[in-house]
Amino acid sequence: MSDENKIVRRLNDNTIEVSMPSKLGYERIAMESSASFAKIMGFMKDRIEDLKTAVSEACLNAMEHGNKGLDDARVVVTMSFENGILSVAVKDEGTGIGAFPEEPDIEKKVQNLEPTNGLGVYLIRKLVDQVEFNNVTSEGHVVTMQMKLSD
Amino acid sequence: MDQVNTTRVEKRGDVACIDIQGDLTASSEPFLNDAYAKACDCGTNRILFTFDPDAYINNGGIAILIQIIAEGKKRDQQIGITGISDHFKKIFALVGITKFATIYPTAQDGLNDLAGPD
Numbered sequence: 001m002s003d004e005n006k007i008v009r010r011l012n013d014n015t016i017e018v019s020m021p022s023k024l025g026y027e028r029i030a031m032e033s034s035a036s037f038a039k040i041m042g043f044m045k046d047r048i049e050d051l052k053t054a055v056s057e058a059c060l061n062a063m064e065h066g067n068k069g070l071d072d073a074r075v076v077v078t079m080s081f082e083n084g085i086l087s088v089a090v091k092d093e094g095t096g097i098g099a100f101p102e103e104p105d106i107e108k109k110v111q112n113l114e115p116t117n118g119l120g121v122y123l124i125r126k127l128v129d130q131v132e133f134n135n136v137t138s139e140g141h142v143v144t145m146q147m148k149l150s151d
Numbered sequence: 152m153d154q155v156n157t158t159r160v161e162k163r164g165d166v167a168c169i170d171i172q173g174d175l176t177a178s179s180e181p182f183l184n185d186a187y188a189k190a191c192d193c194g195t196n197r198i199l200f201t202f203d204p205d206a207y208i209n210n211g212g213i214a215i216l217i218q219i220i221a222e223g224k225k226r227d228q229q230i231g232i233t234g235i236s237d238h239f240k241k242i243f244a245l246v247g248i249t250k251f252a253t254i255y256p257t258a259q260d261g262l263n264d265l266a267g268p269d
Contacts, residue, residue, distance in 0.1 A: 024177075025154075028207065049238035056209055106247025110221040117214040119246055126245055 008033055015080040020059075022067040022075055022092075027059035030077040034088055041081045042149055050127040051088070051147055057120035058090040058143050066092025066141050084149045089142050096134040096141045097121070156182035160189040166265045167193040168258070170201045177211030187219050196227055197265040201258050202234040213246060220251045229253075231261040 007029060009017045018033050020026040034055045038048045059075055067073035076091045101118040108114040124131055130146040156173040167190035171183065190198050200216075202208075223230045230252040235243070240254055255261035 027209075031207075046238065049236075053209075053238070053242065056207075060209060060211070104246060106217070106250055109217050109247075110224055110251060112221060115214075116217040116221070117210060119210045119213055123210065123242065123245065 011078070014082060015078065018077040018079075020075055020077075022063045022070060022073040024060070024063060026075075027056050027063070030059050030075070030090075031056045034077070034079055037079050037081070038086055038147070041086055043086065043147070044150070047147060047150075051086070051145075054124045054127045054131075054145055055088055055090070057123050058088075058145065061097075061120050062090050062092035062094075062141075062143070065097070066094030068094070086147045086149065087144060088146075089144045091140050091142045093140045096136045100133075154178035158182050158186035160186050160193070162193045162195065163262055164266045165195050166197045166199050166262055167191075167195050168199050168201065168262075171206075172203050174206050175202065175208040175212030175216070177209075177215070179212055180215050183215050183219060187222070191226070191228075197229045197231075198223065199231040199233065199255075199258065199261040199265055200252075201261075202232070202239075204234055204236055206235070206239075208235070208239050208242070213242070213248070216248065217246075220248065224251060229265055231255055231265050233258050233261045 007018060007020055011017050016033060016037055018030045020029055031052045035048050035052050038051050059077065062075045073093045078089045080087050101121055104119055104122050105114060109116050124145065128145040129148050132144045135142040135144060154174060154176060156171055156179050159170040161168050169186045169190050220230060232252050233255040243249055243254060255264065
């Protein structure tokens with residue numbers, strides 16, 4: 001199989017790349033790859049579960065908002081581990097997040113005063129140690145999440 | 152990727168039990184709404200959702216559950232949830248679902264509690 005057809009590639013000893021079509025459902029490949037990668041690096045199960053949800057939500061945002069649902073666009077997830085820190089960068093072909101959703105208020109959602117969706121960014125912020133949005137380059141928009149390996 | 156949930160609705164005592172197999176995502180909407188409608192037809196205001204412990208749950212699925220909880224609040228229903236993993240118990244608490252629905256360790260615990268006096 002040629003490199004361009006591979007979804008998961010090992011870039012070096014500490015870096016894995018997942019390049020996937022912008023289709024709902026494929027986020028699970030990135031999610032499971034990040035879980036396997038974190039497990040190899042020594043992360044505990046509960047942190048791996050947090051990472052899986054954060055990666056899934058970042059990929060879904062990339063597909064739905066960054067790539068605007070275009071099937072031929074790609075989402076590229078690069079995960080690396082260095083100095084006890086696992087980093088996951090999720091790149092889409094968009095121009096970044098214009099307006100961040102407000103922190104969700106379940107009371108308002110239940111009263112139909114705010115949409116019931118829009119929880120992704122909130123969950124990412126709650127589940128990883130550090131996150132940076134809106135790193136926009138000529139290649140697209142990148143969200144970078146970091147998680148520290150506990151002693 | 153199409154997703155199919157398998158749902159079963161049955162009345163156990165005074166509780167309408169909705170068993171949902173499969174992942175909880177935006178694609179679950181018709182399955183959950185259909186099961187919820189059947190539960191509402193059971194003639195009780197006590198509803199227990201049992202999810203698949205291995206289910207993948209994302210923001211889209213949580214949004215559907217919040218819509219149902221909102222509808223349940225309008226109908227003055229008591230809603231319980233069981234079967235979810237510890238991770239998704241944490242997620243449900245983070246987004247506030249636990250303010251409106253009680254999460255039970257087991258289905259039997261849910262049945263016992265929901266079947267109690269109002």
